[in-house]
Amino acid sequence: MISSHLPILLVVVPLIAAPVMVILRSGAAAWVLAIAVSWAALAISGALFVQVAGGGHVSYFLGSWPAPWGIEYRVDVVNAYLALLVGVVAAVVSVYSPRSVLAEIEPGRRYLFYTMYALCLSGLLGIAVTGDAFNLFVFLEISSLSSYVLIALGRDRRALMAAYQYLILGTIGATFYVIGVGMLYLATGTLNLADMAARLAGVSEPRAVLAALAFITVGVSLKLALFPLHLWLPNAYAYAPSAVTAFLAATATKVSVYVLLRYYYSVFGGSTVFHALPMGEILLVFSLAAMFIASTIAIFQENVKRMFAYSSVAQIGYITLGVALASMTGLTAGLVHVFNHALTKGALFLLLGGIALRAGAMRFGSIGGIGRVMPLTCFGIVLGGLSLIGVPATVGFVSKWYLVQAALERGSPWIAFAVVASSLLALVYVWRFIEVAYFREPDARVSALREAPASMLVPAWALIAACIYFGIDTDLTLGGAAAAAWELIRGPQ
Amino acid sequence: MTPETAILGAIAVPLLGAALIGAAHRVPDLREAVTLVTAVALFLLVATLAPGVLAGARPAAHVAEVMPGIDLAFRVEPLGMLFALVSSGLWIVNSLYSIGYMRGNREAHQTRYYVCFAAALASTMGIAFAGNLFTLFLFYEALTLVTYPLVTHHGTDEARRAGRLYIGVLVGTSIVFLLVAIIWTWAITGTIEFEPGGILAGSASNATVGLLLALYVFGIGKAAVMPVHRWLPAAMVAPTPVSALLHAVAVVKAGAFAVVKVVVYVFGVEAISGLASVDWLPFIAGFTVIAASIVALRSDDLKRRLAYSTVSQLSYVVLAAALLTPLSVIGAALHIATHALGKITLFFCAGAIYTAAHKSRVSELDGIGRHMPWTMAAFTVGALSLIGVPPAAGFVSKWFIISGALQAGHYPAVAVFIASTLLNAAYFLPIVHAAFFRRGPEDAHAAHGEAPWPMVAATTATAAATIALFFVADLPLALARQLSFGPAG
Numbered sequence: 011m012i013s014s015h016l017p018i019l020l021v022v023v024p025l026i027a028a029p030v031m032v033i034l035r036s037g038a039a040a041w042v043l044a045i046a047v048s049w050a051a052l053a054i055s056g057a058l059f060v061q062v063a064g065g066g067h068v069s070y071f072l073g074s075w076p077a078p079w080g081i082e083y084r085v086d087v088v089n090a091y092l093a094l095l096v097g098v099v100a101a102v103v104s105v106y107s108p109r110s111v112l113a114e115i116e117p118g119r120r121y122l123f124y125t126m127y128a129l130c131l132s133g134l135l136g137i138a139v140t141g142d143a144f145n146l147f148v149f150l151e152i153s154s155l156s157s158y159v160l161i162a163l164g165r166d167r168r169a170l171m172a173a174y175q176y177l178i179l180g181t182i183g184a185t186f187y188v189i190g191v192g193m194l195y196l197a198t199g200t201l202n203l204a205d206m207a208a209r210l211a212g213v214s215e216p217r218a219v220l221a222a223l224a225f226i227t228v229g230v231s232l233k234l235a236l237f238p239l240h241l242w243l244p245n246a247y248a249y250a251p252s253a254v255t256a257f258l259a260a261t262a263t264k265v266s267v268y269v270l271l272r273y274y275y276s277v278f279g280g281s282t283v284f285h286a287l288p289m290g291e292i293l294l295v296f297s298l299a300a301m302f303i304a305s306t307i308a309i310f311q312e313n314v315k316r317m318f319a320y321s322s323v324a325q326i327g328y329i330t331l332g333v334a335l336a337s338m339t340g341l342t343a344g345l346v347h348v349f350n351h352a353l354t355k356g357a358l359f360l361l362l363g364g365i366a367l368r369a370g371a372m373r374f375g376s377i378g379g380i381g382r383v384m385p386l387t388c389f390g391i392v393l394g395g396l397s398l399i400g401v402p403a404t405v406g407f408v409s410k411w412y413l414v415q416a417a418l419e420r421g422s423p424w425i426a427f428a429v430v431a432s433s434l435l436a437l438v439y440v441w442r443f444i445e446v447a448y449f450r451e452p453d454a455r456v457s458a459l460r461e462a463p464a465s466m467l468v469p470a471w472a473l474i475a476a477c478i479y480f481g482i483d484t485d486l487t488l489g490g491a492a493a494a495a496w497e498l499i500r501g502p503q
Numbered sequence: 504m505t506p507e508t509a510i511l512g513a514i515a516v517p518l519l520g521a522a523l524i525g526a527a528h529r530v531p532d533l534r535e536a537v538t539l540v541t542a543v544a545l546f547l548l549v550a551t552l553a554p555g556v557l558a559g560a561r562p563a564a565h566v567a568e569v570m571p572g573i574d575l576a577f578r579v580e581p582l583g584m585l586f587a588l589v590s591s592g593l594w595i596v597n598s599l600y601s602i603g604y605m606r607g608n609r610e611a612h613q614t615r616y617y618v619c620f621a622a623a624l625a626s627t628m629g630i631a632f633a634g635n636l637f638t639l640f641l642f643y644e645a646l647t648l649v650t651y652p653l654v655t656h657h658g659t660d661e662a663r664r665a666g667r668l669y670i671g672v673l674v675g676t677s678i679v680f681l682l683v684a685i686i687w688t689w690a691i692t693g694t695i696e697f698e699p700g701g702i703l704a705g706s707a708s709n710a711t712v713g714l715l716l717a718l719y720v721f722g723i724g725k726a727a728v729m730p731v732h733r734w735l736p737a738a739m740v741a742p743t744p745v746s747a748l749l750h751a752v753a754v755v756k757a758g759a760f761a762v763v764k765v766v767v768y769v770f771g772v773e774a775i776s777g778l779a780s781v782d783w784l785p786f787i788a789g790f791t792v793i794a795a796s797i798v799a800l801r802s803d804d805l806k807r808r809l810a811y812s813t814v815s816q817l818s819y820v821v822l823a824a825a826l827l828t829p830l831s832v833i834g835a836a837l838h839i840a841t842h843a844l845g846k847i848t849l850f851f852c853a854g855a856i857y858t859a860a861h862k863s864r865v866s867e868l869d870g871i872g873r874h875m876p877w878t879m880a881a882f883t884v885g886a887l888s889l890i891g892v893p894p895a896a897g898f899v900s901k902w903f904i905i906s907g908a909l910q911a912g913h914y915p916a917v918a919v920f921i922a923s924t925l926l927n928a929a930y931f932l933p934i935v936h937a938a939f940f941r942r943g944p945e946d947a948h949a950a951h952g953e954a955p956w957p958m959v960a961a962t963t964a965t966a967a968a969t970i971a972l973f974f975v976a977d978l979p980l981a982l983a984r985q986l987s988f989g990p991a992g
């Protein structure tokens with residue numbers, strides 16, 4: 011039965027594709043393969059989501075070694091929700107990529123680009139499905155190392171510096187994570203997450219467990235770019251190739267959020283983390299700081315891509331704020347924003363890729379009046395921007411509604427006001443783009459530009475359409491998020 | 504046609520019109536024909552709903568459940584019916600006027616202008632027929648966004664600054680106050696439907712009710728209660744037909760409408776009357792009425808004077824609703840209609856003067872009545888309506904509002920109405936006097952006559968309607984009475 015092998019296929023298909031691409035040594039063949047594995051990942055993750063959406067989980071034992079001795083892949087609705095998100099983004103980005111790659115990557119390196127992309131996809135999906143703490147570390151490293159390479163392939167020389175920066179900080183994060191896992195292993199003698207959760211209850215020496223919690227929190231927060239551990243993100247997003255920025259912005263940080271949630275709720279236990287310990291309050295402070303400080307920094311950026319990168323740091327603050335509120339509504343808000351923000355920012359970075367292709371530059375000073383010559387691209391950015399602000403009938407509104415509701419349920423109207431007030435900062439930076447794109451007179455260089463090619467516009471607009479569709483029909487996004495939140499909160503069965 | 508089709512059609516037809524207008528951008532005559540046909544079709548659609556609503560029906564349409572318990576849904580009640588009739592009816596006249604104005608002034612980007620206008624009307628219909636707070640909020644935000652390109656139509660630095668103020672204030676207040684108020688209402692009551700008698704009654708403490716009322720009133724920035732009124736005078740940078748239909752009727756009335764709707768259907772007039780935590784509202788609104796009138800009195804720019812007059816008159820509606828008596832609520836609903844007719848006439852005149860004589864200042868209008876008799880006669884009618892002199896429609900709504908204030912025994916409000924009537928007279932009558940009885944500088948008006956005929960026709964039509972509504976106020980009155988006394992009233 012193939013359906014019982016879905017969890018491993020999800021990881022193995024892109025993992026095998028990577029060396030095949032190296033053997034083929036052809037950019038075009040690699041691209042075709044990348045599309046194939048991305049859509050396969052979407053199909054497999056979709057099938058998995060359908061299997062577990064009603065509750066329960068699917069376990070897969072590698073080499074038929076039963077847990078806790080062998081590695082277990084354990085998919086419940088939380089993982090499936092994340093895997094589905096990664097699958098959707100991968101499918102869209104893979105279709106989008108050839109024009110961006112053609113323009114930004116040297117011919118001899120194109121097949122390597124797709125190799126790294128397949129590895130990164132494999133790593134991210136692996137994190138999403140594995141039920142083993144060390145195996146998770148392995149996939150974290152696979153996805154991280156490949157993303158350092160992907161970022162370094164950017165056309166701008168500063169991409170090298172950005173990748174190096176990310177390499178250093180990402181390695182520190184991974185090291186912290188593995189130290190935390192080591193302590194948990196010492197305390198419990200197991201690496202299987204479910205088994206670990208069961209044994210933690212009987213651990214008599216809590217100090218090692220607390221230290222593990224701290225190490226894992228900091229390590230994973232570095233990867234998910236929680237303010238103030240976000241320093242690697244703006245440069246990495248700004249200087250990476252367009253397709254890479256869109257792919258990583260929509261998936262990498264989101265998968266890290268999942269890791270944090272998995273440890274908090276399924277290993278340490280929600281009541282330990284949020285009631286016995288002040289993790290909620292700590293996260294709350296950093297989330298609010300992210301929302302306000304990163305948004306304010308975004309307003310003053312000169313580079314459009316960097317501006318939206320800082321916006322990502324702020325939006326990650328919304329996600330962690332939902333987590334920090336530690337209620338069913340709050341967690342639902344955080345999880346639905348994982349999906350919603352991935353759609354929004356993915357679409358925005360894809361559209362910005364069109365501008366990068368045509369204009370070459372991303373500085374506000376050099377794209378004045380671009381709305382006249384690239385109307386579809388710019389109008390798409392406006393719609394994506396409205397979703398960032400949280401205008402109703404966009405996905406951003408759904409997230410904001412649940413966040414505000416969670417804050418009010420907690421009895422903290424001031425948090426509700428902080429959420430809406432910070433979205434005004436988004437209004438400011440989005441409007442800055444609108445004024446530059448539509449009110450400035452295009453200079454001779456801008457006037458000569460053409461609209462982005464259809465191969466880029468169609469995938470990007472597909473995501474924009476999804477931003478609006480899922481702002482009105484929320485069955486899948488909100489339903490999935492609520493089911494995942496419930497799965498996490500009720501804890502291991 | 505079922506009422507449900509008519510409701511959804513009222514949103515869809517202008518949107519379809521917008522698409523067709525965009526498609527016809529190379530053939531201006533066809534494009535304008537599409538606008539006119541769309542406007543007439545919309546009005547007829549809306550009118551088919553009126554008999555049912557008058558008979559006590561509340562036709563509804565459900566589109567989608569957006570979040571659990573949060574629906575995109577419509578339900579037509581008397582106040583929304585009245586608002587939709589006024590807005591869609593005036594769109595026909597305004598479209599005719601727009602054609603004269605946009606061509607007469609050789610404006611650029613005319614296709615974008617007509618597309619946004621049609622989209623604005625679709626949003627207005629969505630607001631008028633909204634069945635719950637979410638749907639109201641959705642179309643409220645949409646209306647702000649689609650009117651932004653109209654406000655900034657000229658693309659100048661001044662337009663850009665005005666656009667910033669427009670978006671900043673309207674979106675800012677709606678997100679920070681209105682949205683939080685809506686979600687708070689949802690968190691307290693578990694519903695956001697508009698229900699006769701209100702939904703908050705019994706679920707919220709008095710202090711919370713007072714706080715929520717403040718969030719709603721200042722969150723609905725389109726009602727322009729001070730201090731969130733600055734966007735309206737700034738928006739006058741737009742072409743005059745935009746000021747006329749949107750910033751005298753659709754957008755600002757959407758604000759006043761939303762305030763009345765929230766007071767009647769969310770708070771419940773009886774549920775909060777006499778509550779100490781809400782008795783600040785009449786004073787805030789009364790202050791706005793007087794203060795805005797004084798600013799209007801001191802403005803030499805005609806459109807700015809009209810804008811501040813609008814700020815003042817919008818707070819009439821808010822004040823009338825805040826008095827929480829059946830008569831004043833009837834007056835509030837009627838004032839939405841009567842002020843719309845009077846003010847659109849005045850803006851039409853301002854635009855006609857600008858197009859024909861290129862004058863925009865009050866001090867330049869000496870003797871203009873001799874050269875533009877139709878326009879200035881219409882101006883006189885509009886002015887009399889705003890002052891509240893019979894036989895103009897403004898008298899009817901003012902009558903009900905003041906009766907309501909007396910019924911409530913709210914003498915400060917009565918004083919506000921008297922003072923404001925005097926102020927209205929003080930800033931409108933000198934214009935009429937100067938136009939007809941003063942002699943202008945030699946040759947000041949020699950070079951021009953009346954404005955293009957579509958503009959004059961539109962202006963005369965709304966002026967005539969202002970008078971007609973005084974004599975035949977049955978329909979709006981019947982709708983407004985239902986608002987206070989239910990379908991049997």
